[in-house]
Amino acid sequence: MKPQTVKRVKASGLNTAAIVIFLFAVFPVYWMVATAFKPNDEIFTTRFIPFPLAPTMDHVSRVLTQGVAGHSIWRYLSNSAIVALGTVLIGAVFALLAATAVSRFRFRFRTSFLILLLIVQMVPAEALLIPLFLMVKRLGLYDQLVGLIIVNVGFTLPFAIWMLRTFVAAVPKELEEAAAIDGAGRFVTFWRVLFPLVAPGLVATSIFSFITAWNELVFALTLINDQGNYTMPVALQFFTSQRSTDWGGIMAASTLMTIPVIVFFLLVQRRMVSGLVAGAVKG
């Protein structure tokens, strides 16, 4: 075979592999959306119906109006959004400060702190749940979204610092030194030089925290009692009764919960891929 043919065969093999993996990754998500728009007789069947033959908005409008567990899905979506945004806003500030400290300064206990970050992530959330539950109760934050936000900040922060630290370290120190030579103070250097360059990393880290908080089930399950304060992951548990599951409804609700996150992910992915400091150094 000519080398060119070999190359082409190789490329088509790789592309086939890519398509197979693409389908494996995407099909379950597609199936969720497809099921959400199928009428019940297309859902509860042993036949394989690849797409809704008679697409319907029944399930979507049902979960939005009737909802589940006494409230519309909107309520749970907005509770989740409040918790996730609160977690991100507080967490981003704390993480940025700590990440700057560990990647821009050498100090005593720096290594200890980094190891601490790794180790605290190993503690299962379900384990700390027991004392945290008691703590939240004692502080009067039981059954409140604020309590959930605080706990989520604690659990997303170690990974956020760990991740953000590499983004801060990727910004060449020379840029800050140059700013300092030009007479910029510590704060200006941070705000005008480091921050814009770390911003894409901060966005990526924040999205990580957002998604963690948005997805979080076990704290919401234990720290929230009133149905009006449920977050989406908790609300989703109520589509299943002892005997049956409302598959159309649960898929519609899952779609509403998932699609924003996927879109969010894709939007940021582009910005993450674009070289972090490339622009600053070349420009």
Next chain:
Amino acid sequence: MMAQTSTVARDGGNPSAPARRRSHQPPPRRSGLPTWVVPYVLLVPGLLVIAILLLYPLYQMVDMSFHKVGLRQIRPNPQPAEFLGAQNYSDVLASDLFWTSLRNTVVFAVVTVALTLILGTLVGLLLNKLGRKMSTFLVVGIMAAWATPPTATAIIWKWLFDSDAGVVNWSLNLLPDGLSNLIFGRSDWSGQPWLNAPSTIYVVLVIAVVWASFPFIAVSVLAGLKSIPSELYEAARVDGSSAAVTFRRITFPLLKPVFSVLLVLSIIWDFKVFTQLYVLAGGTTNREAFNLSLWAYTEAFSAPPKMGFGAAIAVILTVIMLVITAVYVRQIVRTEADVR
């Protein structure tokens, strides 16, 4: 720019900064903090959060595991908890559930971590080889799996593995009977209930968790691959090295720090899997399907709450994880230059 400089100059600059160009101007007064204090000040908020929300509860968890903590200790005006010594631990170890949950936890973690890392690395290598368009296409696809919330992931796979209307049983029925018999020892899959028996619940759980977590590994491996200078690969090609040898001799050693971080993170995530199991096992009723997290949660929060007992399970799980990951944490500390 200049305006800002003058207003914020009080923050001080880098004391070791070389002399200013305009030497006739006096350098701005540095009334800010001395440099050695700065990192500690920056760390304070984060450290406080970690101390209050993670370390203190960690201490409490250990403390509770030596006490009897039930309803009377958690209601308003709590009664003091009775000290039990190691009673909770001996009860945990004596329980049959301990051994099934431990087995479930460990087997699940080993299988899932291995599959996730293998699949993720292969996809990462593939992404690196693909053309630009195809690579973006695949990244977008795997992002969808990555972004799907764990609750939704579990619900979707529960639906795919549904006994009657599930796509999986339908596809297995498509297999030629002979082949299906050869592999699985059966040809009719109609009505196969995947989510009743613990063993098949865990099959579904492994698939669901691998599906959701390989994209992160793939993207991280891809990022690592992009950082390897292409000269090394050119040199390898000139020397006529095969793809496998190139991977073993160049890619793997250079990506070793990336792999050790990914390995530790995967172990951490998969050892304490909760959400997906909770959904797939249908809550806390299927005791045979418990892993240590779900067992600890169930003991502590379903009536009657046995929080001390639950805490003892949690302590055991934490210790196991610390022991397993200690080696790798040490390796990260040694290999990642910026940790030291």
